[in-house]
Amino acid sequence: MQVKSQSFKENSKKALNDKTLQKALTKVRGNFINKRKKAVDELPEFDTLRDNARDIKNHTLDNLDLYLEEFEKKVVDQGGHVHWAQTASDARGQILDICRKANAKTVTKGKSMISEEIELNDFLEASGITPVETDLGEYIIQLRNEAPSHIIAPAVHLTMDQVREDFIKAHSHLPDDRLLEDPQSLLLEAREVLREKFMEADVGITGANFLVAETGTSVIVTNEGNGDLTQSLPRVHIVIASLEKLVPTLEDMSQIMRVLARSATGQKMSVYTTLSSGPKRKDDPDGPDEYHVILLDNGRTDMLGTEFQEMLRCIRCGACMNHCPVYQQVGGHAYGWVYPGPMGAVLTPNLIGVDKSGHLPNASTFCGRCEEVCPMRIPLPKMMRHWREREFEKHLTPPAQGRNLKLWLMLVKRPNLYRKVVRIASFGLRLFGFRKSRTGFLPMAGAWTKDRDMPTPEGKPFLSQYKGKQKIS
Amino acid sequence: MSKEPRVGLFVTCLVDLFRPSVGFAAVKLLEDAGCDVYVPITQTCCGQPAWNSGDKVDTAELAISVIKAFEEFDYIVAPSGSCAGMLKKHYPEVFANDPAWKERTEKFSEKCYELTSFLTDVMGVRKVWAEHSANVTYHDSCAGLRELKIKKQPRILLNSMKGINLSEMTDNETCCGFGGTFSVKYSDISNAIVTEKSGHIEDANVDLLLAGDMGCLMNMAGKLKRQGSKVEVRHVAEVLAGMTDKPPIGGKA
Structure with a gap:
């Protein structure tokens, strides 16, 4: 089977636009989730x-x-x-x-x-x-x-x-x-x-x-x-x-x-x-x-003795994927290899290499529902994060994402500069949202504003307005 | 030394930038509950974007500055399950193998709470006196729900208010699709998830959607407003504190 995990984004886009697939996927939500809940509650x-x-x-x-x-x-x-x-x-x-x-x-x-x-x-x-x-x-x-x-x-x-x-x-x-x-x-x-x-x-x-x-x-x-x-x-x-x-x-x-x-x-x-x-x-x-x-x-x-050993507890019940908001939307084929969903996001990089399957541990909101329902108590989000750490260490993080992270780090590590920049950002965003408290267009935020409005700040930043006590003295 | 517990408010970066009234509402709720509230002005972000990007070194650096700024307080409270979860559950993971910081972090993390759970579970608040007339539904944000077990706390407080009529929507424990940088990295999937969520919100037939996390709220408000929905969106703290004079998140329809 050809590995198609590298094109997870394209695969998932195709899946989201596939009406027949979307109809079929409604079964996952109805059948598996409700039946599991009833059985567990009993x-x-x-x-x-x-x-x-x-x-x-x-x-x-x-x-x-x-x-x-x-x-x-x-x-x-x-x-x-x-x-x-x-x-x-x-x-x-x-x-x-x-x-x-x-x-x-x-x-x-x-x-x-x-x-x-x-x-x-x-x-x-x-x-x-x-x-x-x-x-x-x-x-x-x-x-x-x-x-x-x-x-x-x-x-x-x-x-x-x-x-x-x-x-x-x-x-x-x-x-x-x-x-x-x-x-x-x-x-x-x-x-x-x-x-x-x-x-x-x-x-x-x-x-x-x-x-x-x-x-x-x-x-x-x-x-x-x-x-x-x-x-x-x-x-x-x-x-x-x-x-x-x-x-x-x-x-x-x-x-x-x-x-x-x-x-x-x-x-x-x-x-x-x-x-x-x-x-x-x-x-x-x-x-x-x-x-x-x-x-x-x-x-x-090779997984024994590593931070991924716990994944070997998996008994392949599928509960993690049934309850995964991402799997529910895109189905299993989008993941591009044998094992889909959260268990696949952890196991696949172990079996075929994270360089070929780097999207999988990233394509999670970390909502934690997989871990919540896992009968073997496998900490799936934590292990997805471990993969992200490995990717970061190997410099496999996409360049644009890496640049944004660096820029953000530069700010949050300098509180005085941070407050100034937040004040400017607040002002700028408020111009965009003038009177409506939201904007449908924002430079460099196209991925968000394509399908959603962006709420804009209601006023000056909190830390700029706050006049109360800061420290015990 | 005062007898009132001294609480450091961790405002969170999204509240600071987008929704200052949540910060003021949190201060009011904490003071009404009998806390002595402080807001260290040097605070920036809890470090979650770095942590979830696999950047452990920078996460640790940010965590240390948060710990140093806040460890003098009896409690540290954040109006967010996600950021409070980071301080309470993930900081100890960051330093699990660092003997120099392990114990100090654990001591700090024990004192960290999300706002509504701090009010009910620690301060024993059972009633807030603010009034707000609305049919509301509550979205359980993932980190608060699963990492911090926050479920009944905001509901206890909301149900104690005059005028609030709370009804639950379908799948209120299902993720809204925000997921921090996920919402832009995988924006198509994120949009599909929040579209499903907005359907459940509309079906609940309410005037007002509440939740305890700005990220989720901005995502859901952004979708609802794009769809032309009349449902208004606010952070639960604004309503509990009776501070609803500002327009809702994302404005009105």
């Missing part, structure tokens, strides 16, 4: 659970090496294979090897953001293997050759009309005049088409919401059941997961699960929670012959 211990969830992940991250080794040992003991992938390219190579050995033509896939991160679909296709996304949202965007615009609702940027058109185009074996008038009929059609793919697939690839060290288990939570078919029908099951998905015990997992679905969709639990701990055993009625876990680092261990 659970008095929600904040305590958040504290526990945070502590569990902190403990895991502080002892990551131990738990990774424990996890690997368990998986191997249970007949599975663990592959360590330092980079995206390592992971792709390992997956291709497994697919080639299995003589795979078709691969079904459960929803996985790691798969997006390592650009697996394009790679498999180029290698002659057909990947089929089986999560409905992922299936839709695969038909459209698009990236997900949301980490749990990949097609949230689309309206039903667009999906209907895509299905009519893609499912050309079905009659053109069939009725596809509601979400239900679209769902049934996708299910029908995908059912065959499930039966054909040689390999099933899923992500993981959790990896449990004590039992060597990978866990997925889904609402469609597609993940179960993906991992139980083909001969080979590959799990791709990044290192920080680890938790020590099943008890830890179930604690975090209590905040996950509530924060994501407002459900108490997702419809399916599926645990897999290895290949089919002798007496199992079904399951894969081979079970592989690809453990991807791709820059994450």
Whole structure:
């Protein structure tokens, strides 16, 4: 996936002018926010659970090496294979090897953001293997050759009309005049088409919401059941997961699960929670012959011990983006890479470099709502500010912004000069706002006055007027 | 030494330049509550623009001058959740790894408050005697709400007034899109956010929009006035102090 984060401004302008997208985005506000609030309000211990969830992940991250080794040992003991992938390219190579050995033509896939991160679909296709996304949202965007615009609702940027058109185009074996008038009929059609793919697939690839060290288990939570078919029908099951998905015990997992679905969709639990701990055993009625876990680092261990370590607590619920006023306006594609919204604004610079994604940590009002709703209590605004510090240190701040900052600093560090300049500025601005207390035009403030008036000062500056006490003496 | 708490008023740069009456209203409210009020004339800005631009060195320099000018007071009060949040929550972060300033900053920051929360939570004010006849709605500015937990304080004071009829708008806790330099750096997005906000303000069917932060107020007033809205905009302190003789922020329709 080409990184387009550098053109965040242009991307967002396009998004703001896209009427269909704007219509689709209203869903984010209505559905996710209200449902989460209801679910959270119903659970008095929600904040305590958040504290526990945070502590569990902190403990895991502080002892990551131990738990990774424990996890690997368990998986191997249970007949599975663990592959360590330092980079995206390592992971792709390992997956291709497994697919080639299995003589795979078709691969079904459960929803996985790691798969997006390592650009697996394009790679498999180029290698002659057909990947089929089986999560409905992922299936839709695969038909459209698009990236997900949301980490749990990949097609949230689309309206039903667009999906209907895509299905009519893609499912050309079905009659053109069939009725596809509601979400239900679209769902049934996708299910029908995908059912065959499930039966054909040689390999099933899923992500993981959790990896449990004590039992060597990978866990997925889904609402469609597609993940179960993906991992139980083909001969080979590959799990791709990044290192920080680890938790020590099943008890830890179930604690975090209590905040996950509530924060994501407002459900108490997702419809399916599926645990897999290895290949089919002798007496199992079904399951894969081979079970592989690809453990991807791709820059994450570099975050350990830095001011960004806490980001590794993220459980990908999407609450931060649902509640973000910027995401709500521009949607996920504007962010220009895999992870959008506040979590993306922190994670993306870690994974692809801040030089390529410098806009993301800057494109925030610091309203703090992401941190307020984050089930893992990740201080997202603080970490965006850390990126701004790194950018400032590396002189990546845009030149005009740097000049303005310098000019302003020159003033605010000199109180006497400052008061004189404020008096002059006040006078000048009042000329512009004469009688109306506002102006629709102001030199050098075009970015503001393009769409808003600028209120002008009501009179001389306060510090020039004030005659009262200044100091205790 | 007087028994009245000695309060240093941190005016904030936006109030100083754009809305001096908020400064005078703050002085009056604090004096009415029994405070001995001081305004150090050397104050400029809390340093937030530098802090949010990632410029830690200059932030620290500005913070030190604020601390030096204000640490002699029993309390430091600002008519802004955003600036008070900077003094109270972020200054300790600035000096977290600086042994020379850490303790001194923490001592200073503990004494910092936003105006309405200082009046209710510290001074125990439950009633203000000013009168103002209007249907009003209140926007919860982000920093005040989330960093300082200011929600009920301005409402307690407003509801104690004769003539004020307070009704809540949809999404009153959602950002107005100001975000300091965000409003000019990402002006298109900022405009989209404030356009949504102004819709909620209009839908609330009120005469007057109040909030506790000049940045947000100028942003919302700027949008409302551009749209030709009749809703007037004021800082909550002006109304609480009964100092509404000046035209509203951005003027009348």
